[in-house]
Amino acid sequence: PLPQVLDDPHEVERSGMLNMTKIAQGGRKLRKNWGPSWVVLAGNSLVFYREPPPTVPCTVWGPAGSRPESSVDLRGAALAHGRQLSSRRNVLHVSALPLIPEAPPGPRIRTVPGHEFLLQSDHEAELRAWHCALRAVIERLDRE
Ligand code: I3S
Numbered sequence: 001p002l003p004q005v006l007d008d009p010h011e012v013e014r015s016g017m018l019n020m021t022k023i024a025q026g027g028r029k030l031r032k033n034w035g036p037s038w039v040v041l042a043g044n045s046l047v048f049y050r051e052p053p054p055t056v057p058c059t060v061w062g063p064a065g066s067r068p069e070s071s072v073d074l075r076g077a078a079l080a081h082g083r084q085l086s087s088r089r090n091v092l093h094v095s096a097l098p099l100i101p102e103a104p105p106g107p108r109i110r111t112v113p114g115h116e117f118l119l120q121s122d123h124e125a126e127l128r129a130w131h132c133a134l135r136a137v138i139e140r141l142d143r144e
Contacts, residue, residue: 010042010043010044010045011042011043012040012041012042013041013042013133013137014039014040014041014129014130014133015038015039015040015041016038016039016126016130017036017037017038017039017052018036018037018039018119018120018121018126018127018130019034019035019036019037019088019119019120019121020034020035020036020037020039020048020117020118020119020120021033021034021035021117021118022070022115022116022117023085023116023117023118024095024114024115024116025115025116026098026114026115027114032086032118034088034118034120037049037050037069038050038051038052038053039119039130041074041130041133041134041137044073044074044075044137044141045071045072045073045074045099046071046072046074046077046094046096046134047068047070047071047099048068048069048070048071048117049066049068049069050066050069051066053066070098070115070117071098071099072094072096072097072098072099072114072115072117073096073097073098073099074096074134074137074138074141075097075141075142075144076096076097076141076142077094077095077096077097077134077138078094078095078096078138079092079093079094079095079131079134079135079138080092080093080095081093082118082119082120085118086118086120088118088120089120089122089124090120090121090122090123090124090126090127090128091118091119091120091127092118092119092120092127092130092131092134093116093117093118094116094117094118094119094134095114095115095116096114096115096117097114097115098114098115
């Protein structure tokens with residue numbers, strides 16, 4: 001079956017290239033490995049692809065059949081400044097659960113070990129826009 005994110009009809013709220021490193025997976029700390037990532041915010045999910053789609057702006061989901069490198073559910077996710085976690089500037093720390101197709105709807109528990117990412121851009125305004133967009137989605141999902 002296709003990953004749920006590819007079936008998801010939600011409108012893309014924001015997409016773009018950011019520098020990204022995963023720092024924890026399933027609650028276990030990982031060694032940083034910074035690299036560029038095509039990041040897509042849509043519905044309740046944040047999805048990371050290795051590369052942007054070849055034809056912009058039509059295929060916002062990435063190349064047909066391309067598999068996301070990672071995807072997380074923003075329900076119950078936490079956002080914080082990443083300044084204590086990196087020497088880079090303009091860093092955002094995202095903690096969220098992996099996107100599981102059979103996950104029940106409704107609020108999710110923050111204490112379940114999840115994934116943690118750092119997102120970074122050399123352009124402060126770009127990172128700020130991502131921060132606002134993610135915060136708005138997380139707050140909306142918290143109210144649902
Ligand atoms: O938080 P750290 O451990 O200081 O992060 C730096 C290291 O992961 C480093 O790699 P190695 O120690 O594996 O060689 C990376 O190259 C740096 O980019 C990491 O720090 P920043 O401050 O860039 O997030």
